[in-house]
Amino acid sequence: AQSVAQPEDQVNVAEGNPLTVKCTYSVSGNPYLFWYVQYPNRGLQFLLKYITGDNLVKGSYGFEAEFNKSQTSFHLKKPSALVSDSALYFCAVREPGGFKTIFGAGTRLFVKA
C-alpha cells in the first residue's frame, strides 16, 4: 500500500535562509510525487511534481524538490525563504496506473522576518 510520511510537524526558518521540508514515501514501482501548498482557509495549490527524468524538479515560486530513489525521499527546498512562504505544505504520491493520490499529514512552515 502506498504511503507518505512528513516527519516534521513544523519547520522554522529565518527569512533569506534556505529551507527544506522533508518527505518520504512508500509505493510499488516508480511513483508520481507531488508537492502542494495550503494557505489559511484555502484549497491546495500545486507547486511541483516528479514523474521521471532529472531528479531535481523545479516548480512555482522558486521551489524545487529532489527525488532520491534509494532513500525513497522527495524533499522540498528553496534557496532563500520569504515570509510569504509561511503556509502548510503537503507531499503526495500516486502509483502509476492508480487512481488514488495519498497525502502526507502536512508540515507547517514558519518564516520569520
Place this chain on the structure above:
Amino acid sequence: ETGVTQSPTHLIKTRGQQVTLRCSSQSGHNTVSWYQQALGQGPQFIFQYYREEENGRGNFPPRFSGLQFPNYSSELNVNALELDDSALYLCASSPATSGTYNEQFFGPGTRLTVL
C-alpha cells in the same frame, strides 16, 4: 479560465442529517476527486469520478456517495451524519483519469460542522 468552485463555503448540520456539497470543475477537466481534510491532517481520498462514473474509492463507508454531471460538475452526498464527519471537504479536478501524472486543481473547500 474559471477555477474550481465549491458551495456552500460553510455548513452546520446535526447528527443523523444528510448533506450535499457541490463542486464545479475547472474548464476542460473531466475528472473530479473528493477529499476529506480533518483538522490538522492531510486530505483523505474519498472517491473519484470520470465521465459521470465512479472509478476509484478510498476507505469511506457507503453513506458517502457522489455524482458527476454531463458538464463535469459534481456532488458529494453524506447520509446519517456523524460527529467525525466534521471536516473541510475538498474537490479537485484534473484533465484526465487515473494512470496519469496530471496534478490536481483544488477548490477552496466546504467546511462542514456536525453538532
